[in-house]
Amino acid sequence: MTFFVTVDNLVQIYYIKAKLRAELDGMIAHLYGLTEEEFAYILTTFPLVPEQVKQDALEAYRTFAIASNNKLVERSG
Template identity: 75%
Template sequence: MIRQKVISHCNLLYVYQLPIPRLTKNDRHFNDIVERAAKLICTTPEFDELAQEVNLGSHQQGVTDETERAKLRAELDGMVAHLYGLTEDEFSYILTTFPIVSATVKEAALSAYRNFIPIFRNLEYPCSA
């Protein structure tokens, strides 16, 4: 959305106006998202405190294998698309607007989106700005 409004730089005013899903620790998908993100972030000892905070343990549970990292990123993309209430066609279109992202990455994200359909079916998360 922001890319459609700005030319060269992003004013925080635009960010504050975005409809963003507001998950809390009590939401069904909160821990799944936090765990995947932590595995991508916590890959060195500097992130041990964060790893402990999110129950990952330490950076040793972080993922450094590029294939597994790509899978985690695709899963996060698919989950977030569902949280925003996007249809598969809408998500597919959005992916086409990123010309430097490879077709393989886009297909992995769409595949993850499809895999999560039964889990996210009939769930509504209020997006608030």
């Protein structure tokens, strides 16, 4: 099987990796117990990270926090 690497493939891979990394960063920040404000501040200290990646990480943080809170409510109720 032959796989040809094209510029389009590389661009797609870059965006997929960036999105996955942002999701992991958001989840890990939540697991470490950071508040959203603390995590947002930490993201500002990385000037080379594209703004969209930072926003994706914050969105992942919020999503994970909501999912975690829902799980706690289900277990206690």
